[in-house]
Amino acid sequence: MINNNSKQDLNTEMITIDEAIRQVKLTVDKTLNKSPLIIREFTKHLALSKGKFIRAYSVIMCAEDKDGMVHPNAVKIAAAIEILHLATLVHDDIIDDADLRRGQATLQKKYGKRTAVICGDYLLSVSLRMVASISNKKEYLDLEIHDYVGRVCLGELNQHINSSNVNLSIYQYLKIISGKTAALFEASFLAGAIFSKATEAERNRYKQLGFYIGMIFQLTDDCIDFENTVETANKPVQSDYEHGVITLPLINALQKMGDLKAKALDKGITRSEINDAVEKTGGLEFTRMVVKKYYNKSMGVIDRLDLSDSKKERLTLLLNKASRLS
Template sequence: PALVILTSKLCGYGGKRAIIYGAIIELIHTATLLHDDVLDNAKLRRGRPSVNHLWGNEPCVLLGDFFYSKAVEIMGEDGDKELIKIVSGATVEVAKGEILEILKTGDLNLSEEEYFEIIGSKTAALFSASCEIGAVLAKKGKKTRDLMKEFGKNLGYAFQLTDDALDYLSTDMSLGKKIGTDLKEKKVTLPLIYALRMAKKEEREVITSIFKKSRISAEDFSKVKGIVESRGGFAYTYRIAAKFIDEAKRQLMKFPHSPYKINLTRLAETICERKS
């Protein structure tokens, strides 16, 4: 929602529809989180018991469906076909990303290109759409729309990269969910992809043997984390995230100075600084 409102103001729009579309994006984002928690069998969300943990998978899925349907209803009432196309397109991309991630679960041969395809769909697409909405509300042309789309996409990539590093490096308390969740679910993310590329043969064998287990223990997590750290997986991930933030800030430089530009710049900078 903040991206919708700030980008719309950056582009010169001051009306109330930014709030409406901010709410639409929040409903869709919440729906994806509810469904994601079911897929991941998550017990925590933002430090509190997840909906599926409290009430089961069926109510959680239906609640996610309700939030998405409500977003569609609000868009229908607003009646802007261009914005409906943007939001629905982003939602399709999110679903595609989640499906691809499931198909690639446990695949230690996952390439960096495939990883970026996954996070480009499941995370960056919604960030990109949120920012493009701001330009459309301000009735800007293709050049400005493309700038906002790229700005949002770069933020989304940086956000997911940071999230994937924090899944190893943070604590349960600060992250708001169990750390090591990705590894325990055998999701292969950039820190591990890079570490496997740089690892010695025996280190790759350790990781491969752990991935063959039906259940990954805390000791297994510590072993993998140690290899990833020693092989520079976390440092590499943060370097790539920082490059995406630099690119996002370059796109903002093409806009005149304003409080909204300052806030969006700071928002971008905090993505790589976050601990949760």
């Protein structure tokens, strides 16, 4: 719980949202470009393929207080979560044997899997060290970042255990992505809420909103695998099934076409057969319908939060970006 009367808070110089975001980017850049020499070549390569910082933005936007300002400690948490996300991507690329990430060669492709594993582990340690370095950290014990790291890992493990499982149910799939993707969004929104000095009830709503947006983000990404090209997506597409990942558009098709599932169990199915089945059964439309349900739930939470007009607008824009509505 945050102590609103803390002497440290009274003496803390708050910063604007724009300045907070600028500092997050500088912190991440410095972390990757000024790492120890033994690993700097590899982390500098990762710095070449910057992401959209959507999780870091989530922290900062949720951290905005009633005066439109942000506590500087939110910068460290936002940067830590962004570094943690990068670590998960490095490990994902190893598991998927991916060649491309954000338009650049993946670390495992350029330097090998062993180097990539170690670099991913290093980034995880850096992230946790950042969290531990915030001032007056005892006031932020509600942000149990290690628990969220565990949820991400268990989600990834659950996905691996269900690799190529054509019997995967919708419920099982949603459970997987609730860990591997939604957990880190939930952590981001909770972190921001804590720094904004939200009440316990409000923090729970922020957590819920983060979870919903994380689910939306992953489900929309599932559609992109069928719709985009490598050039537009800046990463491999049309490849989830080939890497053993069964996503919602295909789950819908497998449930509606018994002969497709039988063939998949027998000798496998081709990318062309997958695309045809997803189109025939309306797999993308079904997935977007699920996205719409999470979207409506998200808007319901936003409406229940006590927000300024500008903060509500920013959170709605973030929700629309996750849904690819803007």
